[in-house]
Amino acid sequence: MVRPNMKPIVQFFLKLLLIVLSAPQFIAGDDNQRFVYSGFADTSLALDSIASVTPSGLLELTNGTAMSMGHAFYPPPLRLRDSPNGTVQSFSTSFVFGIISIYDLSSHGLTMLVAPSKDFSKATPVQYLGLVNGSNNGNTTNHIFAVELDTWQNTEFGDINNNHIGIDINGLSSVQSHPDGFFHDHNGMFKDLTLSSQEVMQVWVDYDREKIQIDVTMAPLDMATKPKRPTVSTRYNLSTVLKDVAYIGFSSSTGKIKTRHYVLGWSFAMNGPAPVINVTMLPKLPRHHPKGNRSWVLEIVLPVATAAVLLSLGTIAFLFVQRHLRYAQLRDSWEMEFGPHRFSYKDLYHATGGFEDKNLLGVGGFGRVYKGVLPRSRLKIAVKRVSHDSKQGMKEFIAEIVSIGRLQNRNLVPLLGYCRRKGELLLVYEYMPNGSLDKYLHGKGDNTVLSWAQRFHIVKGIASGLLYLHEEWEKVVVHRDIKASNVLLDDKMNGRLGDFGLARLYDHGIDPHTTHVVGTIGYLAPELAHSGNATPPTDVFAFGMFILEVTCGQRPVNYQNAQGNQLMLVDWVIDNVQKGSFDDTVDARLKGRYDVDEAYLALKIGLLCSHPFINARPSMRQVMQYLDGEIEPPELRSESLALMQNDGFEPYTISYPSSTTSIGTVSHVSGGR
Numbered sequence: 104m105v106r107p108n109m110k111p112i113v114q115f116f117l118k119l120l121l122i123v124l125s126a127p128q129f130i131a132g133d134d135n136q137r138f139v140y141s142g143f144a145d146t147s148l149a150l151d152s153i154a155s156v157t158p159s160g161l162l163e164l165t166n167g168t169a170m171s172m173g174h175a176f177y178p179p180p181l182r183l184r185d186s187p188n189g190t191v192q193s194f195s196t197s198f199v200f201g202i203i204s205i206y207d208l209s210s211h212g213l214t215m216l217v218a219p220s221k222d223f224s225k226a227t228p229v230q231y232l233g234l235v236n237g238s239n240n241g242n243t244t245n246h247i248f249a250v251e252l253d254t255w256q257n258t259e260f261g262d263i264n265n266n267h268i269g270i271d272i273n274g275l276s277s278v279q280s281h282p283d284g285f286f287h288d289h290n291g292m293f294k295d296l297t298l299s300s301q302e303v304m305q306v307w308v309d310y311d312r313e314k315i316q317i318d319v320t321m322a323p324l325d326m327a328t329k330p331k332r333p334t335v336s337t338r339y340n341l342s343t344v345l346k347d348v349a350y351i352g353f354s355s356s357t358g359k360i361k362t363r364h365y366v367l368g369w370s371f372a373m374n375g376p377a378p379v380i381n382v383t384m385l386p387k388l389p390r391h392h393p394k395g396n397r398s399w400v401l402e403i404v405l406p407v408a409t410a411a412v413l414l415s416l417g418t419i420a421f422l423f424v425q426r427h428l429r430y431a432q433l434r435d436s437w438e439m440e441f442g443p444h445r446f447s448y449k450d451l452y453h454a455t456g457g458f459e460d461k462n463l464l465g466v467g468g469f470g471r472v473y474k475g476v477l478p479r480s481r482l483k484i485a486v487k488r489v490s491h492d493s494k495q496g497m498k499e500f501i502a503e504i505v506s507i508g509r510l511q512n513r514n515l516v517p518l519l520g521y522c523r524r525k526g527e528l529l530l531v532y533e534y535m536p537n538g539s540l541d542k543y544l545h546g547k548g549d550n551t552v553l554s555w556a557q558r559f560h561i562v563k564g565i566a567s568g569l570l571y572l573h574e575e576w577e578k579v580v581v582h583r584d585i586k587a588s589n590v591l592l593d594d595k596m597n598g599r600l601g602d603f604g605l606a607r608l609y610d611h612g613i614d615p616h617t618t619h620v621v622g623t624i625g626y627l628a629p630e631l632a633h634s635g636n637a638t639p640p641t642d643v644f645a646f647g648m649f650i651l652e653v654t655c656g657q658r659p660v661n662y663q664n665a666q667g668n669q670l671m672l673v674d675w676v677i678d679n680v681q682k683g684s685f686d687d688t689v690d691a692r693l694k695g696r697y698d699v700d701e702a703y704l705a706l707k708i709g710l711l712c713s714h715p716f717i718n719a720r721p722s723m724r725q726v727m728q729y730l731d732g733e734i735e736p737p738e739l740r741s742e743s744l745a746l747m748q749n750d751g752f753e754p755y756t757i758s759y760p761s762s763t764t765s766i767g768t769v770s771h772v773s774g775g776r
């Protein structure tokens with residue numbers, strides 16, 4: 104648009120002209136049902152929370168604040184129907200957007216939406232994209248139509264991947280969605296686009312009233328025309344969704360990753376194609392200078408020499424990084440598909456101060472765990488170094504880790520990613536500031552004692568996390584290593600389950616001469632000794648031990664017996680319950696300050712779950728209902744208790760040393776009852 108030989112004064116007037124032109128241009132006779140914004144400087148959009156228009160005219164929906172959301176609306180309402188009893192008329196809208204984030208990860212995304220109100224203060228950020236909240240998601244009373252551009256995979260909404268475009272009605276479970284990209288006009292080939300690539304892209308949304316068809320098309324901005332074939336389309340009668348009077352706008356939200364979502368231009372028309380957005384007039388995304396679009400100032404003022412210096416510096420840096428990567432990490436082509444979850448070893452090295460001892464959080468059965476801070480995002484992380492020697496099975500394992508990384512539940516420790524080196528796998532978790540629960544249960548000193556309310560809250564949290572793994576995710580995930588040291592506490596003292604799926608590491612590269620049992624002594628269900636198969640009921644068993652441990656403040660296997668024999672906590676609890684000495688059973692450090700009903704409930708559930716007979720154990724869903732008081736758990740019958748004591752536990756009390764660390768291999772487990 105602007106050539107270098109233009110005089111500065113001409114520039115100035117041109118800029119002024121752009122500002123004037125970028126105000127919406129209304130086309131007369133169309134009842135204001137048509138507009139074009141090429142940049143948003145000096146416009147009056149209805150904005151809320153952190154949304155703003157930058158001085159250069161970008162609509163900034165989110166500004167890099169984590170866990171936030173922003174909205175922008177075209178202020179006057181649209182009249183979607185031409186008569187009160189008519190149907191929703193055809194309409195078209197188009198917008199140009201860009202997403203800027205740190206790393207190659209971004210969260211969460213943005214939507215273009217049509218809704219009966221501009222008030223979205225009750226919506227939630229993160230995975231809800233500022234569009235709905237957990238209670239109204241999908242409700243037909245929302246009357247919302249939206250197109251989502253989502254950079255995160257939320258399985259609860261059936262998201263297909265972490266880079267998709269979807270057509271949403273009243274909620275975030277898309278009616279139809281597709282990976283981002285477009286179909287080439289000439290050969291029909293699909294070309295991928297990556298939302299978080301910091302590239303500017305354009306989207307067209309067209310609704311046809313006669314065919315009740317919604318077409319959504321996307322393309323990179325530098326492509327001159329709208330592709331003929333839409334990226335995603337569906338037949339949906341919007342007359343059954345939208346109200347007569349509706350507002351059109353955008354919503355956007357961030358999660359843990361500090362992302363900024365921008366809209367550069369926008370147009371809309373009722374009963375006709377959306378006006379063409381003049382792309383030469385659009386403001387520029389920050390830190391992004393597409394080739395051929397630089398201002399003349401940059402081109403003239405910056406001498407060629409500077410460019411050359413930068414270029415050579417860049418090349419050196421690139422070569423350096425490449426070398427570093429080549430020597431430090433392994434990367435196979437198959438891993439590319441898991442790209443976003445992979446961290447560079449260098450980043451993790453710097454994040455943990457070179458895996459310094461002072462950052463060591465602890466040592467577990469799988470390896471050392473270090474605290475760190477990611478250099479760019481300042482996100483606190485815990486890095487677990489797991490050594491392995493098998494190349495074989497690694498692909499499956501990492502695929503599993505990555506799929507498990509998609510699990511999202513507030514009672515699971517988020518797995519942010521991984522890094523693979525020779526003979527070593529690094530797993531990156533979110534840092535849990537309050538450490539692991541066992542330190543509170545078995546720590547010394549009174550300042551670490553958790554109140555009963557805190558304990559009960561943690562137990563409920565872990566039960567709901569485990570229920571999610573067993574029943575609420577797309578696959579059944581067996582945790583295999585439920586225990587107090589795998590329960591971590593976040594900043595609000597919520598219990599979160601860590602280490603899920605890690606026990607599977609031992610499944611890959613199996614040594615045929617040993618029976619593999621994974622878990623921790625004291626938490627192992629008796630049937631594991633015979634079959635070695637971890638199942639949801641074996642997790643329930645371990646959960647039973649866990650709940651007894653939290654209630655009694657004692658490890659599942661302890662040494663308190665006078666003869667010096669190891670004693671199972673369950674046996675001790677059963678003894679006490681049979682004697683009716685309930686008060687002695689609950690952790691003495693609570694000094695009697697606990698809710699008797701809740702504590703009794705906890706003991707009862709603990710005993711039911713740790714029943715030696717698989718069929719006698721409740722499912723996690725039942726456990727959750729007991730804990731929530733929705734259902735009364737069955738009474739403990741004394742015959743049943745006696746049976747429990749005589750059955751199932753013996754092999755464990757005699758054969759093994761008490762241990763708090765996971766065991767990978769247990770050979771010749773003596774079974775039989």
Ligand SMILES: Nc1ncnc2c1ncn2[C@@H]1O[C@H](COP(=O)(O)OP(=O)(O)OP(=O)(O)O)[C@@H](O)[C@H]1O
Binds near residue numbers: 534589
């Ligand atoms: N995400 C995290 N945030 C904060 N601390 C953590 C985190 N993950 C682990 N830790 C700390 O590191 C220690 C070691 O963890 P790890 O899970 O490896 O060991 P473990 O649970 O004791 O044993 P195992 O490996 O047998 O499960 C934990 O006790 C905990 O204090």
Ligand SMILES: *[C@@H]1O[C@H](CO)[C@@H](O)[C@H](O)[C@H]1NC(C)=O
Binds near residue numbers: 153166167168
């Ligand atoms: C984002 O906007 C909010 C509200 O306007 C402001 O408080 C905050 O500092 C901004 N954050 C950034 C990173 O600019």
Ligand SMILES: *[C@@H]1O[C@H](CO)[C@@H](O)[C@H](O)[C@H]1NC(C)=O
Binds near residue numbers: 187188
């Ligand atoms: C619209 O429909 C309602 C109920 O079906 C009817 O009472 C009303 O007369 C109709 N209005 C017009 C303008 O057709």
Ligand SMILES: *[C@@H]1O[C@H](CO)[C@@H](O)[C@H](O)[C@H]1NC(C)=O
Binds near residue numbers: 238239
């Ligand atoms: C969810 O949003 C709806 C509609 O905006 C609102 O009425 C409701 O109170 C919200 N629920 C919560 C839990 O915030």
Ligand SMILES: *[C@@H]1O[C@H](CO)[C@@H](O)[C@H](O)[C@H]1NC(C)=O
Binds near residue numbers: 244
């Ligand atoms: C949908 O929302 C309405 C009003 O907010 C509420 O009465 C109704 O129970 C909700 N329906 C569902 C299925 O949640």
Ligand SMILES: *[C@@H]1O[C@H](CO)[C@@H](O)[C@H](O)[C@H]1NC(C)=O
Binds near residue numbers: 190312313315342343
């Ligand atoms: C769409 O729904 C409206 C209202 O339910 C109905 O009147 C109309 O006939 C439907 N349109 C088509 C094309 O089915």
Ligand SMILES: *[C@@H]1O[C@H](CO)[C@@H](O)[C@H](O)[C@H]1NC(C)=O
Binds near residue numbers: 381382
């Ligand atoms: C876009 O705007 C520029 C600058 O105002 C103008 O020169 C150009 O003709 C416009 N292009 C179109 C297609 O309107």
